Amino acid sequence: MATRVGSPKLLKNLRYFIRPLNSAPSSIEVSPITFTEKPDPTVTKPSTTTNSSALNLDNAKELFSSVTTTKLLRSTVTLHMAAIEPMIDLGIWVMNSRMIELAVLREIIFGTVRHSFFEHFCAGESPEEACRTVLKLWNAGLRGMLDYGSEHAADNESCDRNxxxxxxxxxxxxxxxQSSVSSVIAKITAICPFDLLKRRTHQFNLPLTYFTYSAAIMYNKEDNPIVFGTIQAYLKDAKDRLLRTTKVAEEMGVSLGVKLVRGAYMSSERQLAASLGFESPIHNTIQDTHDCYNDCASFMLEKISNGSGAVVLATHNIESGKLAAAKARDLGIGKENQKLQFAQLYGMAEVLSFGLRNAGFQVSKYMPFGPLEQVMPYLLRRAEENRGLLSTSTLDRQLMRKELERRLKAAILQGKLTWSKDQHRRRKTRVINRERSKPRYHSRTREIFRTPRFCVLCVLEIGQRASMLWKTVGCLWPLGCRSLSEELSNSPEGLAKSRSAFEFERDERRIRKWRKMIGAGGSDWKHYVRRKPHVVKRRIRKGIPDCLRGLVWQLISGSRDLLLMNPGVYEQLVIYETSASELDIIRDISRTFPSHVFFQQRHGPGQRSLYNVLKAYSVYDRDVGYVQGMGFVAGLLLLYMSEEDAFWLLVALLKGAVHSPMEGLYLVGLPLVQQYLFQFDHLMREHLPKLGEHFTQEMINPSMYASQWFITVFSYSFPFHLALRIWDVFLSEGVKIVFKVGLALLKYCHDNLIKLPFEKLIHALRNFPEDAMNPDTLLPMAYSIKVSKRLEELKHEYQKKNEKLADSSGKQKQQPP
Structure with a gap:
């Protein structure tokens, strides 16, 4: 079947894009700095004094910070094996021998290859596995170039399959x-069964180039090209071809995309040229190829800086990478410019990839995937083409080994530090016991000097020397009390203006009460709760101090016990398990608290922690998996505790460590949400009958406005300070506080809501006035509403209703048609 690829006028212009095989190499050279209509035949080499400090390839810890120790160890072993040339020769011989036809040997060989070279150099055997590999790469700050690993097509059937x-x-x-995949590789040789297209060698570049540039003319209409043609710098006419191509593209108004590679050094090129009586198309020396590549890269970077063209610099050469990075930096081409990308093969040149990533450039990894039998030709070809690179590029192996040694030493040292900390803790306990036996005035004097009031008065008195004293204030401040200091500005004047000394003393007194109630690390909590439950309840309703909120949440939810009983489980779930919901989680991460500074940075620590927690839970409870609203719950927890603590608190909530389990909020069909909405509708009509009647007239039901209240426990769209106060009580008393706060909101806005028509009513129910969101006003009103007994009655009523519906539907199915 023929496909029209361009108009006759466009095809006429294509002769400038393509050089025939039997033409002699042009004497015209490309200047790496400028381009004119008539290029100067003189070659301008890149300066050898170019500042290459744009890349830092010496800090192994920084380069491999996103690589797990297990993967780093496997990569080191695989690369050391690949660097042994006799092993590569043996592997190629075995794969091409008749031994592979024996079923037993085939399974052994393929199994060995699959768990070594295949896993290191390929993304997987299916699109799903490849996507998971891309996501791991994306979490490390790199992008993927996906390549369906079929090299050639023998007939029409294989063409269609490919x-x-x-x-x-x-x-x-x-x-x-969108940012995780930079491109998809389509091999023309795998979908066009031309007899000529047997290998991507120079003699068959003509039809491939014709096809590529025809597609570029048709589809590269906008400023960012989507079709990229390959320029192989090992060919003598590469610079001349690039020059002519860019010139014609500019004249035609086509946005040119170029993938610049060195090319494979294959002896068949020279042999074929000699047999035909032509000069070899390949550069005579490797240095000539390096110079050609660097000149072409510099030329394309100049074009990008002037606003035209795009380039993918595919290179494993460290010097070329440094020169291109320095040139791009000097031209002001940074991370935000999508027209410049660097690329390396997956599993190779990791040091260069991570170094370019750390320097702020877009970096992609060429990631072939497919069934092992299908990808085997690719692995053999790469092994043959890159045997020299694998054996001589020792930088990756050296830095990987260096980082492994550093991590091993750190692990040993950490063990020593843990022992030292235990010794220090025991000594500290003895010191504290001795201090308690001293006269009371000693501790009281020390307490005076620790109080914020003392610090504030000193700041106000000293004046000009306040900046020096401010550092002392930071040291004297009780450990962990972040919230009070965060509310202040960075200057002593802000301290004096924002809060009075009385307020500071009151807050400090309140924190001391909480610390006494909790004990060291929560050791006294359960005992205090058993002795004085009403005091605990009253203090929680007043609000937990921000500096202690994370610890108290873990204590009242029971998640601290789950953490201690399951050491290492969270790490296992995050690192070694895969989740079917990973793609959904990544898609929703940027929508979770998008205005909060902790989650704003793309791929930043906040988004990565949120991804880890949600992924871990989706693996831990595969029946629930992941639902969109869970992100707001997990995000709120991460603001006050570590990933592992947040994960176990999420488990405690959904599995019901203290209160009734809430996993029904996220199961298929949201059964618990339906029950809560049923209960809330009846409570609203009982407590606010006029408003309930108005809702009936306007056809308003709770699912239109209250679903998010229950799914996210008011963390989705409510002010942060109010949501935190609600969560304090929610973790202590259970879900009934959600009903109480919802009723209190409706009661507070009753007079306004009862006057509104449908459209304005929906808007008002989703956007309550600011005065209604004051926790000191709203929460006392909520505490005064009694719902516990009625909630139980409505729960039984809802269950009976569902049972009747289930029975009636079952009888209808049993009746014959």
Whole structure:
């Protein structure tokens, strides 16, 4: 079937894009700095004094910070094996021998390859596995270039099969974050069964180049090209071809995309040229190829800085990477410029990839995938082409080994530090016991000097020397009390103006009461709760001090016990398990608290921690998995505790460590949400009958405004200070506080809501006035509403109603048609 790829006028212009095989290499050279209509034949080499400090490739800890120790160890072993040339020769011989036809040996060989070289150099055997690998790469700050690993097509059937594979690859990327995949590789040799297109060698570049630039003319309409053609710098005419191509593209108004590679050094190129009586198309020396690549890269960077073209610099060469990075930096081409990308093969040149990533450039990894039998030709070809690179590029192996040694030493040292801390803790306990036996005035004097009031008075008195004393205030401040200091500005004047000394003393007294109630690390909590439950309840309703909120939440929810009983489980779930919900989690992360500074940075620590917690829970409870509203709950927890603590608190909530389990909020069909809405509707009509009647007239039901209240426990759209106060009580007393706060909101706005028509009513129910969100006004009103007994009655009523519906539907199914 023929496909029209361009108009006759466009095809006429294509002759400038393509050089025939039997033409002699042009004497015209490309200047790496400027481009004119008539290029100067003199070659301008890049300066050898170019500042290459744009890349830091010496700090192994910083380079491999996103790589787990297990993966780092496996990569080191695989690269050391690949660097042994006799082993590569043996592998190629075995794969091409008749031994592979024996079923037993085939399984052994393929199993060995699958768990070594295949896992290191390939993204997986299916689009789903490839997408998961892309996500791991994306979490490390890199992007993927997905390649369906079929090299050639022998007949029409294999063409159709390969085409379907490429289309599935494109479709699979739709479920990934947009920035995680930079491109999809489509091999023309795998979908066009031309006898000529047997290998990507120079003699067959003509039809491939024709096809590529025809597609570029048709589809590269906007400023950012989507079709990229490959320039192989190991060919003598590479610079001349790039020059002519860019010139014609500019004349035609086509946005040119170029993928610049060195190319494979294959002896067949020279042999074929000699047999035909032509000069070899390949550079005579490797240095000539390096110079050609660097000149072409510099030329394209100049073009990008002037606003035209785009380039993918595919290189494993450290010097070329440094030169290009320094040139891009000097030209002001940074991370925000999507027209410059660096690329390396997956599993190779990791030091260069991470170094470029740390320098702020877009970096992609070429990621082939597919069934092992299908990808085997790719692995053999890469092993043959890159045997020299694998054996001589020792930088990756050296830095990986250095980082492994550092981590091993750190682990040993950490063990010593843990022992030392235990010794210090025991000594500290003895000191505290001795201090308690001293006269009371000693501790009282020390307490005076620790109080914020004393610090404030000193600041106000000293005046000009306040900045020096401010550092002392930070040291004297009780450990962990972040919230009070965060509310202040960074200057002593802000301290004096924002809060009075009396307020500071009151807050400090309140914190001391809480610390006494909790004990060291929560050791006295359970005992105090048993002795004085009403005091605990009253203090929680007044609000937990911000500096202690994370610890208290863990204590009242029971998650601290779960953490202590399950050491290492969270790490296992995050690192070694995979989740079917990973793509959904990544898609929703940027929507979770988008205005909060902790979650604003793309791929920043906040988003990564949130992803880890949600992924871990989706693996821990596969029946629930992941539902969108869970992100707001987990995000709120992460603001006050570590990932592992937040995970176990989420488990305690949904599995019901203290109160009734809430996993029904996120199960299929949201059964618990339906029950809560049923209960809330009846409570609202009982406590606010006029408003309930108005809602009936306007056809308003709780699912239109209250679903998010229950799914996120008011953390979705309510002011942060109010949501925290509600969560304090929610973790202590259970879900009834959600009903109480909801009723209190409706009661507070009753007079306004009862006058509104449908459209304005919906808007008002989703956007309550600011005065209604004051916790000191709203929460006392909520505490005064009694709902506990009625909630139980409505729960039984709802269950009976569902049982009747289930019985009636079952009888209808049993009746014959």
């Amino acid at each position: 085409l379907e594979g490429f289309l599935q690859t494109v479709a699979s990327t739709k479920s990934l974050p």
